[in-house]
Amino acid sequence: MSVFRLTQITDTHLSPRFPAFTDNFDRVAGHIDATRPDLVINTGDLAFDGPGHPDDLAFARARHDALPVEVRVLPGNHDIGDNPTAVGAPLLQPASEDARQRFVATCGADHWRFDAAGWSFIGLNTLIMNTGLASEAAQRDWLMRELAGVRGRPLALFLHKPLFRDTPDDPELAATSFRYVPMPARADLVAMLADIDLRLVACGHVHQRRDVMRAGARHIWAPSAAFIIRSDDRQEPIGVKEVGLVEYAFTPDDVEVRHLRAAGQVDIDLATVDLSATQASA
Numbered sequence: 155m156s157v158f159r160l161t162q163i164t165d166t167h168l169s170p171r172f173p174a175f176t177d178n179f180d181r182v183a184g185h186i187d188a189t190r191p192d193l194v195i196n197t198g199d200l201a202f203d204g205p206g207h208p209d210d211l212a213f214a215r216a217r218h219d220a221l222p223v224e225v226r227v228l229p230g231n232h233d234i235g236d237n238p239t240a241v242g243a244p245l246l247q248p249a250s251e252d253a254r255q256r257f258v259a260t261c262g263a264d265h266w267r268f269d270a271a272g273w274s275f276i277g278l279n280t281l282i283m284n285t286g287l288a289s290e291a292a293q294r295d296w297l298m299r300e301l302a303g304v305r306g307r308p309l310a311l312f313l314h315k316p317l318f319r320d321t322p323d324d325p326e327l328a329a330t331s332f333r334y335v336p337m338p339a340r341a342d343l344v345a346m347l348a349d350i351d352l353r354l355v356a357c358g359h360v361h362q363r364r365d366v367m368r369a370g371a372r373h374i375w376a377p378s379a380a381f382i383i384r385s386d387d388r389q390e391p392i393g394v395k396e397v398g399l400v401e402y403a404f405t406p407d408d409v410e411v412r413h414l415r416a417a418g419q420v421d422i423d424l425a426t427v428d429l430s431a432t433q434a435s436a
Contacts, residue, residue, distance in 0.1 A: 158271035164358025165378035198230025198314030272406030283339035364393030
């Protein structure tokens with residue numbers, strides 16, 4: 155039986171200015187070297203502050219290039235800036251086309267599709283959604299074409315931001331609207347996927363581990379490889395606050411999921427890190 159082994163990492167927040175995060179990434183890299191999956195996917199926030207410190211992106215790219223297996227990546231808000239929501243506060247670092255193009259030039263494509271083990275795999279740039287950038291419309295057109303070729307295969311969808319917390323119709327709240335794919339882009343994406351055999355939605359962004367079934371699809375929130383936000387006052391607990399990674403084994407009609415952490419990874423609390431060198435927020 156054909157088995158496709160995939161390792162998801164996310165929110166690595168690499169920067170030469172934060173060696174403790176790099177240490178955690180090196181532990182993950184050692185695990186990947188020992189297990190040698192067919193592919194590694196980083197679902198975003200490769201860098202700590204790509205828009206403000208482009209050298210962070212270059213540093214992150216170099217670390218990923220050193221991994222011993224193929225790597226695909228997606229941008230996060232720390233890589234290209236954040237997307238607007240109807241109810242959120244003004245953004246300190248709004249997503250921009252310049253930042254997106256810099257990410258693509260440095261790290262690779264910001265959306266992609268491939269097939270393996272009877273599945274289709276699609277990765278989307280969730281940070282350009284709701285921006286009105288030309289790249290948002292281009293990605294949507296691309297997705298419509300790709301979904302036409304997916305029919306008949308189960309789909310694994312990879313994003314930076316979770317699609318939603320509990321249901322597609324979750325109301326947007328000012329305090330948490332930045333956390334999920336925003337409306338109306340979320341409703342549009344859900345509608346596009348309505349006739350697709352969506353089996354898996356894998357994301358990051360929240361720095362918490364979560365694994366739930368929603369309408370026939372398994373929603374996996376991978377934990378950050380770098381740090382946690384321990385204070386429940388600063389970030390409500392939704393899943394498990396820990397660092398780690400996720401391993402998948404895909405077969406033609408099934409997927410096994412393994413939640414783990416690399417040996418030596420440390421649950422670094424962001425509150426203990428001196429962030430004075432950057433304006434980016436987690």
